[in-house]
Amino acid sequence: MVKELKVSALEHGTVIDHIPSKSVFQVIRILNLENYPNQILFGINLESKKFGTKGIIKVHNRFFKKEEINKIALVAPTATLIIIKDFQIIEKTAVQIPNHIEGIVKCFNPNCITNFEKVTTKFTLVPGDEIKLRCHYCEKTTSKNNMVFI
Amino acid sequence: MKGKSLISINDYSKEEQLRILELASEFEKNPVQPLLNNSVVATLFFEPSTRTRLSFESAVCRLGGKVIGFSDSSSSSVKKGESLKDTIITVSNYSDLIVMRNPVEGSARFASEVSKVPVINAGDGANQHPTQTLLDLYTIKQTQNTLDNLNVAFVGDLKYGRTVHSLVIALCNFNCTFHLVSPMELKLPSAVKFHIKEKKLTYHQYTDMNDVLPFVDILYMTRIQRERFSDPLEYEKVKNLYNLNKNMLSHTKENMKVLHPMPRVNEIDTDVDDTPKAHYFQQALNGVYVRQALITSILGIK
Numbered sequence: 001m002v003k004e005l006k007v008s009a010l011e012h013g014t015v016i017d018h019i020p021s022k023s024v025f026q027v028i029r030i031l032n033l034e035n036y037p038n039q040i041l042f043g044i045n046l047e048s049k050k051f052g053t054k055g056i057i058k059v060h061n062r063f064f065k066k067e068e069i070n071k072i073a074l075v076a077p078t079a080t081l082i083i084i085k086d087f088q089i090i091e092k093t094a095v096q097i098p099n100h101i102e103g104i105v106k107c108f109n110p111n112c113i114t115n116f117e118k119v120t121t122k123f124t125l126v127p128g129d130e131i132k133l134r135c136h137y138c139e140k141t142t143s144k145n146n147m148v149f150i
Numbered sequence: 151m152k153g154k155s156l157i158s159i160n161d162y163s164k165e166e167q168l169r170i171l172e173l174a175s176e177f178e179k180n181p182v183q184p185l186l187n188n189s190v191v192a193t194l195f196f197e198p199s200t201r202t203r204l205s206f207e208s209a210v211c212r213l214g215g216k217v218i219g220f221s222d223s224s225s226s227s228v229k230k231g232e233s234l235k236d237t238i239i240t241v242s243n244y245s246d247l248i249v250m251r252n253p254v255e256g257s258a259r260f261a262s263e264v265s266k267v268p269v270i271n272a273g274d275g276a277n278q279h280p281t282q283t284l285l286d287l288y289t290i291k292q293t294q295n296t297l298d299n300l301n302v303a304f305v306g307d308l309k310y311g312r313t314v315h316s317l318v319i320a321l322c323n324f325n326c327t328f329h330l331v332s333p334m335e336l337k338l339p340s341a342v343k344f345h346i347k348e349k350k351l352t353y354h355q356y357t358d359m360n361d362v363l364p365f366v367d368i369l370y371m372t373r374i375q376r377e378r379f380s381d382p383l384e385y386e387k388v389k390n391l392y393n394l395n396k397n398m399l400s401h402t403k404e405n406m407k408v409l410h411p412m413p414r415v416n417e418i419d420t421d422v423d424d425t426p427k428a429h430y431f432q433q434a435l436n437g438v439y440v441r442q443a444l445i446t447s448i449l450g451i452k
Contacts, residue, residue, distance in 0.1 A: 107256075109255060111253075111254060111255050111275055111276070112255050113234070113255065113256040113257045113259075113260045114256065116234075116254055116257075117233055117234055117260070118233075118235075119260055135256065136259065137255070137256025137257075137259045137260055138256035138274075138275075138277055139255075139277055139278070140277075
């Protein structure tokens with residue numbers, strides 16, 4: 001039986017698969033795809049053997065740099081990145097949370113300068129099992145539960 | 151260290167910290183030196199402070215430099231709604247070095263990134279106050295002739311006191327043993343204890359100050375601040391828990407010294423002031439020498 005694709009196949013570009021459905025729009029925003037002039041296809045609440053449901057984004061004619069794509073790991077740690085050329089899978093990788101994160105997350109400390117002035121937030125990832133970000137400015141940590149995305 | 155801002159105590163390595171202490175002892179011997187003849191240091195205090203601002207200004211004056219600035223934000227353009235960025239860029243055009251205190255955490259790091267001249271953090275909210283840490287280290291060394299292998303007690307508010315946090319972290323470089331005396335609700339945060347454990351050093355926790363008096367080399371007292379408590383009853387319960395008086399000093403070690411970042415309220419009785427164990431006014435004076443050392447090394451003069 002031929003597998004039916006709910007979101008049509010991509011000829012040339014990048015597929016971001018296994019995104020938690022609720023994070024699809026966030027991923028679009030983080031990657032600044034809202035202003036992308038080419039074709040983008042996306043699906044939400046699709047069936048997934050691994051996760052029950054999932055979201056997927058297919059971006060025509062666009063290839064991302066590692067540090068660019070890794071930004072989405074905070075909202076979509078399960079995401080897989082697939083590079084397609086001429087309908088062929090060229091590379092399949094899992095996203096990884098980068099050690100330095102700029103401008104995606106708000107600092108949880110209400111008394112941090114980044115919540116008073118127009119300052120791009122900067123964090124380093126705190127080593128450990130839990131996702132925790134240490135603010136470059138106020139040096140306080142923001143844990144995953146408290147993360148608000150800009 | 152020429153041109154290097156000091157925002158967080160960890161910005162300076164152990165060697166750099168020791169270099170500052172060494173320079174500070176030169177200034178202690180000879181505090182009036184005309185080294186800053188043509189230099190302008192801006193002291194921007196967005197909230198009031200007595201010791202920190204005046205000791206910075208005294209340090210500059212004794213070096214023959216000039217001070218410009220303000221002592222609280224109501225007398226600056228901040229009141230007109232000017233951003234910190236614009237204030238700092240403007241002042242960095244007028245000065246060779248900026249010393250800033252600001253209640254907003256992270257403001258000093260941000261200032262150092264937009265400023266054309268180096269910035270010294272004189273306190274950014276509950277975050278960092280590195281020059282206090284350096285003068286505390288200097289004072290401990292002055293009283294004990296060493297920083298290594300000491301038994302150091304911290305008493306009072308160990309939860310919110312930023313001076314305690316930074317000093318504990320700095321002393322982790324010197325194989326000290328920590329004796330932490332506080333009410334249950336004001337214990338040292340685990341993030342700070344993490345540094346002690348990381349260096350495989352030991353700490354002990356107490357609620358009674360008398361337990362540590364016989365054997366410590368340094369007794370670092372702190373003020374329990376009323377504004378930290380949402381429930382005034384909780385404050386009443388702990389505010390008089392730690393009152394050091396002269397009688398309590400009789401069973402302490404000969405070399406033991408009492409330190410306090412000041413201001414004190416009632417945690418050290420005035421009858422302690424005239425004993426040889428009291429060292430907190432000397433500690434405040436040391437702030438001038440340490441700041442002289444910092445300013446001259448950041449400006450590349452020493």
